[in-house]
Amino acid sequence: MSVVVGTVLLVVAVIFFVLQPMLSGRRASLHREMDEPTEAESRQRFALLALRDVEYDHATGKLDEVDYRVLRGELAAEALTALERVNSEAAARLSGAPSGLEDEIARLRSGLRSGTTCAACGSGNDEGSSFCAYCGAPLRAAAGGPSSHGSPSGTA
Amino acid sequence: MNVLGELALWIALPVALLGTVLGFVAGRHQRGDLQLGAERSVYAVFGLTILASAGIISNFLNDRFEYLYTASYSNRELDVFYKVAGLWSGQRGSLLFWLLFLMLFSSICVWTNRNKNREFMPYVVGILGAVASFFLTILLFADVNPYEKLGFTPANGQGLNPQLQSYWMTIHPPMLYMGFTSFTVPFAFAIAALVSGRLDSRWIEVTRRWILLSWFFLAIGIVLGMRWAYEELGWGGYWFWDPVENASLLPWLSATAFLHSIQIQESRGMLRVWNMFLVILTFTLTIFATFLTRSGLIESVHSFAQELKIAYIFLSFLFVIVASGAVLILWRLPELKSDNQIESFLSREAAFLFNNLMLLGVLFAVLWGTLFPLISEGLTGEKISVGPPFFNRVNIPIGLILLALTGVGPVIAWRRASKQNIKKSFTVPVGVGLAVAGGLFAIGVRHGYALATFGISSFVMAVIVIEFFKGTRARARIENENWAIAFAHLIARNRRRWGGYVVHAGVVVMFSGIAGSSFNVNIRQTLEPGESAVIPSPLGHEYKLTYEGMSTTSATASNSNNNFAFQLVALLRVENDGKQLPTLTTEKRGYIAQDQPTTEVGIRSSFLEDLYVILSDVADLRSAIMNEPDAQTATFTFMVNPLVGWIWYGGMTVALGGLIGLWPSVSGAPVRAPVLSSARTREPVPVGAAGD
Incomplete structure (x- = not known):
C-alpha cells in the first residue's frame, strides 16, 4: 500500500515540477541577452587578443620589425572594422526599436x-x-x- | 529506498523523452514556455537519477543479495568503502553512474545558462535529454537493469574482483566518467549551433571551459589508470594497449586536437568545419569508449558482460550521432566557410594543423589496432590479437613528432614566421636538445628512440623555459614590475597560453618517463630464505635483495580488512651498493568469495628509478599459508624501472597546467588593450574587454 502511495506521490510531484512553469504561463527568453557579445563584438575581442599576441611575440623577439608592423596594421584594421560594426549595430538597436x-x-x-x-x-x-x-x-x-x-x- | 530507486528509473525515461521533445519544439517554434518545461525536465531526471543511484548504494550497504547486481559485485565482508563504490564497480551500476554524471553536468549547464546563450538552449536541452533517454533506454531495456532480481536470496554475494579492491578504484573510474560525460555539453552546443544557424565562434567561446574540463578529467583519469595498473596488476608496466585503456585514450586524443584547433578558429576564423567534425568525433568516441568497456564486446580486465542486445542499441545510437552530425554539417557547409587561409607553412596555424593531423594519426592507429581483432574475428572467425608491438611501432614515431611540435608551436608566430626569426628562436633550444642527446650517446646510451625522446624533450623544455623567461622579462620591462610580480601577472593575464605551456612541460616529463622503460631491468629468481639476488641498475649501482622469509596472517587476525581469506607476506632486506634501505614486502592475498589469489607488489620509488618486486610464485602455497617452515621457497621477479616516477610527476604537472587554464579569471575586470611599443603609433587603440 505504502509503495503505491509513494509511487503516486513521486509521479505527481515530477509531473507538477515539469509542467508547472508552462501552466503558470511563464516564458523563458529564447533570444540573445543584451549583455552577451554579438558576432561583431566577438570578432573585435579576438582581434584584440591576436593583437596582444603580436605585441607579445614582438616584445619577446619572435617577430621582426617589418612583420610586426604589417601584422599589427592588419589586426588593428580588423579590430577597428569590427568596432565600427559593433557601433553601427548598437546605433541601429537604439534607433530601430522604440523601447x-x-x-x-x-x-x-x-x-x-x-x-x-x-x-x-x-x-x-x-x-x-x-x-x-x-x-x-x-x-x-x-x-x-x-x-x-x-x-x-x-x-x- | 530500492523500490523507489527502481521506480525513479522508470519515471525518468518518459520525463527525459518529454524534455527532448519540448526542447526541440521550443527551439523550432520559439516557445519560451515549453523551454521552461524542458529545462525543468533536466533537473527532474537528475533528481530521479540520484534517487536510483542512492537505491543501488543502499542495496550494497544493506547486503541485498536478492538483486543480481549486488550479489555479483559484493559480499557481506566487503569494506564499506567498496560497497559505496559498488555503484560503479560493475557494468550495470556504471551505466547508471554514467547517467548520474551526465545529469549532473546537464543540470549545471542548464542552470548556468538560464539567463544567457538563450538562442542555443532549446536545442542544447533537447540534445542533453536525448543522450539521457538513450542511457535510460539501455538501463531499462538492454538486460542491464541494476535492479534486476534473482528470484531467490543467496546467503552471500560473489564478492568484488580483488584487482578492483584498491583505493584507485574509488577515484579512477569517476574521473574518466566525468571526462566522458562532461563532453556532452560542448557536443550539445555544437549541434545547437548547427541547428539554430548561429555559426560564429560563440559556441566555442561558451563551451571552451567545458572542453578543457572534460579534457582535464580524462587526462587525470588516464594517468590514475596507469598508476593503478602499475601498482595493482603486478607486471611492472602501466600501459598495455588494452582495449579499455585505448578506449579512454581515443576521446582524449581528439579532445586534445580540438583544444588546439579551436584556437585557430577563434583567432583566424578558420577550420570551422574541422572543429565541428572534431567535436562530433570526440563525443562519438566517448560513447564508443563506454560501448567498448561496458558492452562486453572485447574481453579484457575491465569488461565482464556478454550481452549482445546492449551492443545493438549502442551501435544504433553511434550511427544516429554520426549520421545526423554529417547531415547537419553538410546542410550548413556554405555558412561554415573559412574567413582566412593559411598564409605560410611556417606559421603557428600550420604547426597546429600538423599537430591535429598527427593526433588523428595516432587516434586512427589506436582505433584500428583496437578494432582489428574484432573485424578479423567477424570476417574470418579467427581472433587475431594486436599487441603492444604494433601500437609501439606506429605510435612512437608519431608521438615523437608530436612532442617536437609542442616545442615548435609556441615559438613560431601566427600567420607567418620569417626564417631569421626561426633561426633566432630555435638556435638555443635545438642546441640544448642536441647536447643532451650527444651527451647521453657519449656515456653509452645506444637506444635510438630513447636518445630521440630525451633530445626532443630537452629541446621542448628549453623552449618552454625560454618562453617563460622572455615573457617575464618583457612584462617586467613594459609594466615596470619586479620579476616575481611580472611572472605572476604574466600567467594570470593569459592563463590559456601559460597553462598550456605547463601542460606541455608535463607531457615532456611524461615522455621522458616512458622512454625510461627502454632501460628496464627484469630478473626472475627463485630464492630460499636467507638467499640473495643481485640486481644491477641501469644507472650503474647494484641492489642486493635478501629474502628473509614469509609470514602468514589468516582472515581473523588481519585487522585492516576483514575481506581477506589469507595474506602471505614475503620480506626482503634491501641494500643499495652496500647501504641498508628499508625492508620491502610483496604479498599473495586470498579474498573471501574469490578463488584466485592475487599479488601485491613491493615498490621502492626514488626520483630516478623504482625498484619493483613481485612475488611471482610460491612453490607450495597451501603449506606456506599453514606457516610450515619447509614451504618457504618463493620465486620473485625483480625489476628496476628507470624514470617511471616521472610519469606521475609529469601527470601532476599536466593536471596543474589544466587547473591554470580552468581557473576562473577575475570577472568583470576590463583587460587593457595591448600597449603598443612603437612610439610612432597614431591610430587609436580600442580598449575593450579583451579578457581571457
Missing part, C-alpha cells in the same frame, strides 16, 4: 497635450472627462478653453 519606456513617454505626452492625462497625478483618463478619475483634480481640458479638434474636452 517600452519610450512608448510610455509618447503616450503620456500626447495625453497631456489632449488633456486626458492628469497633471496632478499623471493618470490617464477617458476623453471628455472633466475631473481625474483617480485623484479628483480638475483636468486641464475642463479648466481650460474649448477643444481645437472638435473634442469636447481637448485643448491643443
